[in-house]
Amino acid sequence: MGIEIERKFTVKQLPKDLERYPYHVIEQGYLNVHPAVRVRREDNIYYMTYKESSMENEDPSQDGQSRLIGKVEYNMPLDKESYDHLVLKADGNMIRKKRYLIPLNSDGFDEAFFAGDPGIKKAVEEGKIKIELDIFDAPFEGTILAEVEFPSEEAARAYKPAKWFFEDVTGDVKYSNSHMSSVKL
Template sequence: MIEIERKFLVKDNSFKAAAFTQNHIAQGYLSSVPERTVRVRIKGDKGYLTIKGVSNDTGMSRFEWEKEIPVTEAKELLLLCEKGVIDKTRFEIQRGNHVFEVDEFYGENEGLIVAEIELESEMEPFEKPAWLGVEVTNDTRYYNAYLSNNPYKKW
Protein backbone atom coordinates (compact mmCIF):
# COMPACT_ATOMS: atom_id res chain seq x y z
CA MET A 1 0.00 0.00 0.00
CA ILE A 2 1.25 3.51 -0.79
CA GLU A 3 0.98 6.04 2.03
CA ILE A 4 0.60 9.69 1.00
CA GLU A 5 1.36 11.96 3.92
CA ARG A 6 2.34 15.57 4.57
CA LYS A 7 4.12 16.79 7.73
CA PHE A 8 4.06 20.19 9.40
CA LEU A 9 5.51 21.77 12.50
CA VAL A 10 2.91 22.97 15.00
CA LYS A 11 2.93 26.61 16.19
CA ASP A 12 1.30 26.22 19.61
CA ASN A 13 -0.75 23.93 21.86
CA SER A 14 -4.18 25.23 20.77
CA PHE A 15 -4.73 22.00 18.78
CA LYS A 16 -5.28 20.09 22.03
CA ALA A 17 -8.71 21.63 22.60
CA ALA A 18 -9.91 20.18 19.26
CA ALA A 19 -8.53 16.66 19.79
CA PHE A 20 -11.13 13.89 19.77
CA THR A 21 -8.62 11.30 21.02
CA GLN A 22 -5.12 11.02 22.41
CA ASN A 23 -2.87 8.01 22.98
CA HIS A 24 0.57 7.45 24.42
CA ILE A 25 2.95 5.89 21.90
CA ALA A 26 6.26 4.12 22.43
CA GLN A 27 8.03 3.04 19.27
CA GLY A 28 11.40 1.70 18.27
CA TYR A 29 13.15 0.58 15.13
CA LEU A 30 14.45 -2.87 14.31
CA SER A 31 15.86 -1.26 11.14
CA SER A 32 16.12 2.47 10.48
CA VAL A 33 17.88 2.45 7.11
CA PRO A 34 16.04 4.75 4.66
CA GLU A 35 15.37 1.98 2.13
CA ARG A 36 13.31 0.02 4.68
CA THR A 37 12.38 1.03 8.18
CA VAL A 38 10.94 -1.67 10.41
CA ARG A 39 9.07 -0.17 13.34
CA VAL A 40 7.56 -1.65 16.49
CA ARG A 41 4.90 0.47 18.14
CA ILE A 42 2.75 0.33 21.23
CA LYS A 43 -0.20 2.71 20.91
CA GLY A 44 -2.45 2.66 23.92
CA ASP A 45 -3.10 -1.04 24.58
CA LYS A 46 -2.28 -2.30 21.05
CA GLY A 47 0.92 -3.39 19.35
CA TYR A 48 1.95 -2.91 15.71
CA LEU A 49 4.73 -3.96 13.38
CA THR A 50 5.24 -1.62 10.41
CA ILE A 51 7.53 -1.70 7.40
CA LYS A 52 8.03 1.47 5.35
CA GLY A 53 9.93 1.92 2.10
CA VAL A 54 11.90 4.88 0.82
CA SER A 55 9.98 8.10 0.09
CA ASN A 56 9.54 9.46 -3.41
CA ASP A 57 11.16 12.74 -4.51
CA THR A 58 8.47 14.93 -2.91
CA GLY A 59 8.75 13.05 0.38
CA MET A 60 4.96 12.60 0.40
CA SER A 61 4.55 9.00 -0.84
CA ARG A 62 6.07 5.70 0.19
CA PHE A 63 5.20 2.04 0.62
CA GLU A 64 3.79 1.12 4.04
CA TRP A 65 2.73 -2.24 5.46
CA GLU A 66 1.34 -2.50 8.99
CA LYS A 67 0.06 -5.41 11.05
CA GLU A 68 -1.43 -5.42 14.52
CA ILE A 69 0.44 -7.74 16.89
CA PRO A 70 -0.16 -8.66 20.55
CA VAL A 71 1.07 -5.90 22.85
CA THR A 72 3.12 -8.48 24.79
CA GLU A 73 5.05 -9.29 21.60
CA ALA A 74 5.48 -5.58 20.83
CA LYS A 75 6.98 -5.05 24.31
CA GLU A 76 9.43 -7.91 23.70
CA LEU A 77 10.38 -6.56 20.26
CA LEU A 78 11.00 -3.07 21.71
CA LEU A 79 13.80 -4.64 23.75
CA LEU A 80 15.51 -5.68 20.47
CA CYS A 81 15.24 -2.26 18.85
CA GLU A 82 18.04 0.14 18.00
CA LYS A 83 18.80 2.82 20.60
CA GLY A 84 16.48 5.77 20.87
CA VAL A 85 12.94 4.57 21.53
CA ILE A 86 10.47 7.35 20.65
CA ASP A 87 8.12 8.52 23.42
CA LYS A 88 5.18 10.73 22.42
CA THR A 89 1.49 11.44 22.74
CA ARG A 90 -0.60 11.42 19.56
CA PHE A 91 -3.61 13.71 19.36
CA GLU A 92 -6.15 13.22 16.57
CA ILE A 93 -8.01 16.26 15.28
CA GLN A 94 -10.81 16.21 12.70
CA ARG A 95 -10.62 19.06 10.20
CA GLY A 96 -13.11 18.92 7.35
CA ASN A 97 -12.84 15.48 5.71
CA HIS A 98 -9.39 14.81 7.15
CA VAL A 99 -7.81 13.81 10.44
CA PHE A 100 -4.57 15.42 11.57
CA GLU A 101 -2.34 13.29 13.78
CA VAL A 102 -0.35 15.61 16.03
CA ASP A 103 2.61 14.12 17.90
CA GLU A 104 3.98 15.83 21.01
CA PHE A 105 7.39 14.32 21.75
CA TYR A 106 9.05 13.71 25.12
CA GLY A 107 12.48 12.70 26.38
CA GLU A 108 15.31 13.55 23.99
CA ASN A 109 12.80 14.94 21.47
CA GLU A 110 10.92 17.15 23.93
CA GLY A 111 9.87 20.49 22.48
CA LEU A 112 9.03 19.03 19.08
CA ILE A 113 5.40 18.91 17.92
CA VAL A 114 4.68 17.58 14.42
CA ALA A 115 1.34 17.25 12.60
CA GLU A 116 0.72 14.72 9.83
CA ILE A 117 -2.17 14.35 7.43
CA GLU A 118 -2.79 11.37 5.16
CA LEU A 119 -4.18 12.13 1.72
CA GLU A 120 -5.64 10.20 -1.21
CA SER A 121 -3.33 12.01 -3.68
CA GLU A 122 -0.38 14.38 -3.43
CA MET A 123 -2.50 17.18 -4.93
CA GLU A 124 -5.54 16.70 -2.67
CA PRO A 125 -6.61 19.99 -1.04
CA PHE A 126 -7.21 20.14 2.71
CA GLU A 127 -8.19 22.70 5.32
CA LYS A 128 -5.19 24.11 7.22
CA PRO A 129 -5.91 24.97 10.86
CA ALA A 130 -4.39 28.13 12.39
CA TRP A 131 -2.02 26.09 14.60
CA LEU A 132 -0.38 24.45 11.57
CA GLY A 133 3.12 25.79 10.92
CA VAL A 134 5.87 25.29 8.34
CA GLU A 135 5.68 22.21 6.11
CA VAL A 136 8.53 19.73 6.71
CA THR A 137 7.31 16.86 4.52
CA ASN A 138 10.55 16.50 2.57
CA ASP A 139 12.86 17.13 5.55
CA THR A 140 14.03 13.70 6.74
CA ARG A 141 15.10 15.15 10.11
CA TYR A 142 11.43 14.99 11.12
CA TYR A 143 11.03 11.28 10.35
CA ASN A 144 10.68 9.29 13.58
CA ALA A 145 13.43 6.90 12.44
CA TYR A 146 15.81 9.86 12.16
CA LEU A 147 14.69 11.30 15.51
CA SER A 148 15.38 7.97 17.24
CA ASN A 149 19.08 8.23 16.27
CA ASN A 150 19.41 12.05 16.18
CA PRO A 151 17.21 13.50 18.92
CA TYR A 152 15.70 16.95 18.48
CA LYS A 153 17.39 18.28 21.65
CA LYS A 154 20.83 17.69 20.05
CA TRP A 155 20.19 19.64 16.82
Protein backbone atom coordinates in the same frame (compact mmCIF):
# COMPACT_ATOMS: atom_id res chain seq x y z
CA MET B 1 -0.39 -2.87 2.51
CA GLY B 2 -1.05 0.70 1.53
CA ILE B 3 0.59 3.85 0.27
CA GLU B 4 0.90 6.57 2.89
CA ILE B 5 0.53 10.06 1.41
CA GLU B 6 1.06 12.71 4.02
CA ARG B 7 2.22 16.23 4.73
CA LYS B 8 3.99 17.20 7.93
CA PHE B 9 4.18 20.58 9.68
CA THR B 10 5.76 22.23 12.67
CA VAL B 11 3.30 23.99 14.96
CA LYS B 12 3.31 27.64 16.06
CA GLN B 13 0.56 27.25 18.66
CA LEU B 14 -1.52 24.42 20.05
CA PRO B 15 -5.26 24.38 19.32
CA LYS B 16 -7.50 25.59 22.13
CA ASP B 17 -9.10 22.97 24.37
CA LEU B 18 -6.67 20.30 23.17
CA GLU B 19 -7.79 17.82 25.85
CA ARG B 20 -11.27 17.60 24.31
CA TYR B 21 -9.88 15.67 21.35
CA PRO B 22 -9.30 11.92 21.42
CA TYR B 23 -5.70 10.79 21.59
CA HIS B 24 -3.43 7.76 21.60
CA VAL B 25 -0.34 7.15 23.71
CA ILE B 26 2.38 5.82 21.41
CA GLU B 27 5.74 4.19 22.07
CA GLN B 28 7.88 2.90 19.24
CA GLY B 29 11.34 1.62 18.57
CA TYR B 30 13.17 1.04 15.30
CA LEU B 31 14.78 -2.29 14.46
CA ASN B 32 16.04 -0.77 11.21
CA VAL B 33 15.94 2.73 9.71
CA HIS B 34 16.49 2.16 5.94
CA PRO B 35 14.02 0.65 5.19
CA ALA B 36 12.12 1.55 8.35
CA VAL B 37 11.13 -1.44 10.47
CA ARG B 38 9.54 -0.44 13.73
CA VAL B 39 7.55 -1.95 16.56
CA ARG B 40 4.83 0.20 18.06
CA ARG B 41 2.52 0.20 21.03
CA GLU B 42 -0.50 2.43 20.46
CA ASP B 43 -2.47 2.37 23.70
CA ASN B 44 -2.94 -1.40 24.11
CA ILE B 45 -2.50 -2.36 20.46
CA TYR B 46 0.84 -3.72 19.25
CA TYR B 47 2.23 -4.09 15.76
CA MET B 48 5.31 -4.11 13.58
CA THR B 49 5.51 -1.83 10.54
CA TYR B 50 7.70 -1.97 7.47
CA LYS B 51 7.92 1.30 5.49
CA GLU B 52 9.71 1.65 2.20
CA SER B 53 9.99 4.96 0.41
CA SER B 54 8.23 4.61 -2.93
CA MET B 55 8.91 8.06 -4.35
CA GLU B 56 12.05 10.14 -4.30
CA ASN B 57 11.96 13.70 -3.03
CA GLU B 58 11.45 16.01 -5.92
CA ASP B 59 12.45 19.67 -5.88
CA PRO B 60 13.08 20.63 -2.23
CA SER B 61 12.67 24.32 -3.05
CA GLN B 62 8.93 23.93 -3.66
CA ASP B 63 7.76 24.61 -0.09
CA GLY B 64 6.67 21.02 0.48
CA GLN B 65 4.24 20.91 -2.43
CA SER B 66 6.39 18.69 -4.64
CA ARG B 67 8.21 16.98 -1.78
CA LEU B 68 5.33 14.70 -0.92
CA ILE B 69 6.55 11.33 0.13
CA GLY B 70 4.56 8.23 -0.59
CA LYS B 71 5.63 5.23 1.37
CA VAL B 72 4.62 1.64 0.94
CA GLU B 73 3.59 0.51 4.39
CA TYR B 74 2.89 -2.97 5.78
CA ASN B 75 1.50 -3.49 9.29
CA MET B 76 1.62 -6.81 11.11
CA PRO B 77 -0.23 -7.27 14.41
CA LEU B 78 1.76 -8.33 17.44
CA ASP B 79 0.76 -9.46 20.89
CA LYS B 80 2.18 -7.77 24.00
CA GLU B 81 4.73 -10.53 24.59
CA SER B 82 6.12 -10.24 21.04
CA TYR B 83 6.23 -6.44 21.29
CA ASP B 84 8.05 -6.58 24.64
CA HIS B 85 10.59 -8.99 23.15
CA LEU B 86 11.17 -7.01 19.94
CA VAL B 87 11.28 -3.55 21.50
CA LEU B 88 14.32 -4.65 23.52
CA LYS B 89 16.11 -5.14 20.20
CA ALA B 90 15.36 -1.59 19.00
CA ASP B 91 18.33 0.61 18.17
CA GLY B 92 18.73 4.20 19.28
CA ASN B 93 16.14 6.39 20.93
CA MET B 94 12.67 5.24 21.84
CA ILE B 95 9.97 7.53 20.48
CA ARG B 96 7.20 8.34 22.95
CA LYS B 97 4.38 10.71 22.17
CA LYS B 98 0.76 11.56 22.64
CA ARG B 99 -1.12 11.75 19.32
CA TYR B 100 -4.24 13.91 19.27
CA LEU B 101 -6.79 13.32 16.50
CA ILE B 102 -8.19 16.68 15.43
CA PRO B 103 -10.73 17.24 12.65
CA LEU B 104 -9.19 18.74 9.52
CA ASN B 105 -9.49 22.51 9.30
CA SER B 106 -12.69 23.39 7.45
CA ASP B 107 -10.84 25.84 5.17
CA GLY B 108 -8.30 23.20 4.11
CA PHE B 109 -9.66 22.99 0.56
CA ASP B 110 -11.35 25.52 -1.68
CA GLU B 111 -14.77 24.93 -3.21
CA ALA B 112 -13.29 24.42 -6.69
CA PHE B 113 -11.29 21.44 -5.39
CA PHE B 114 -14.36 20.03 -3.63
CA ALA B 115 -16.37 20.38 -6.87
CA GLY B 116 -13.79 18.25 -8.66
CA ASP B 117 -13.58 15.70 -5.86
CA PRO B 118 -16.85 15.43 -3.91
CA GLY B 119 -15.51 12.37 -2.09
CA ILE B 120 -12.91 14.52 -0.34
CA LYS B 121 -15.59 17.06 0.61
CA LYS B 122 -17.68 14.28 2.15
CA ALA B 123 -14.66 12.85 4.00
CA VAL B 124 -13.83 16.28 5.45
CA GLU B 125 -17.46 16.95 6.44
CA GLU B 126 -17.70 13.55 8.13
CA GLY B 127 -14.42 14.07 9.99
CA LYS B 128 -12.70 11.14 8.27
CA ILE B 129 -9.54 13.13 7.50
CA LYS B 130 -7.75 14.10 10.68
CA ILE B 131 -4.83 16.19 11.77
CA GLU B 132 -2.58 13.95 13.85
CA LEU B 133 -0.91 16.23 16.38
CA ASP B 134 2.11 14.56 17.99
CA ILE B 135 3.43 15.96 21.27
CA PHE B 136 6.65 14.14 22.08
CA ASP B 137 7.93 13.02 25.47
CA ALA B 138 11.58 12.67 26.50
CA PRO B 139 14.05 12.52 24.96
CA PHE B 140 12.30 14.81 22.43
CA GLU B 141 10.17 16.74 24.88
CA GLY B 142 9.16 20.07 23.37
CA THR B 143 8.91 18.68 19.84
CA ILE B 144 5.44 19.12 18.35
CA LEU B 145 4.53 18.02 14.84
CA ALA B 146 1.27 17.81 12.89
CA GLU B 147 0.66 15.34 10.08
CA VAL B 148 -2.23 14.92 7.70
CA GLU B 149 -2.71 11.75 5.66
CA PHE B 150 -4.53 12.16 2.38
CA PRO B 151 -6.34 9.73 0.09
CA SER B 152 -4.52 11.11 -2.97
CA GLU B 153 -1.54 13.20 -4.01
CA GLU B 154 -3.94 15.71 -5.57
CA ALA B 155 -5.62 16.26 -2.21
CA ALA B 156 -2.26 16.56 -0.46
CA ARG B 157 -1.10 19.19 -2.95
CA ALA B 158 -4.37 21.15 -2.78
CA TYR B 159 -4.52 21.23 1.03
CA LYS B 160 -4.20 24.63 2.72
CA PRO B 161 -2.58 24.23 6.15
CA ALA B 162 -4.40 25.14 9.36
CA LYS B 163 -3.65 28.61 10.72
CA TRP B 164 -1.94 27.12 13.77
CA PHE B 165 0.62 25.28 11.63
CA PHE B 166 3.99 26.93 11.11
CA GLU B 167 6.41 25.42 8.59
CA ASP B 168 5.75 22.68 6.02
CA VAL B 169 8.48 20.12 6.71
CA THR B 170 7.14 17.40 4.42
CA GLY B 171 10.04 15.29 3.21
CA ASP B 172 12.57 16.85 5.61
CA VAL B 173 14.21 13.75 7.06
CA LYS B 174 15.16 15.44 10.35
CA TYR B 175 11.44 15.47 11.28
CA SER B 176 10.93 11.76 10.64
CA ASN B 177 10.52 9.47 13.62
CA SER B 178 13.02 7.01 12.16
CA HIS B 179 15.66 9.76 11.98
CA MET B 180 14.85 10.95 15.50
CA SER B 181 15.38 7.40 16.71
CA SER B 182 18.94 7.45 15.39
CA VAL B 183 19.98 10.95 16.55
CA LYS B 184 22.82 10.96 19.06
CA LEU B 185 21.67 12.78 22.19
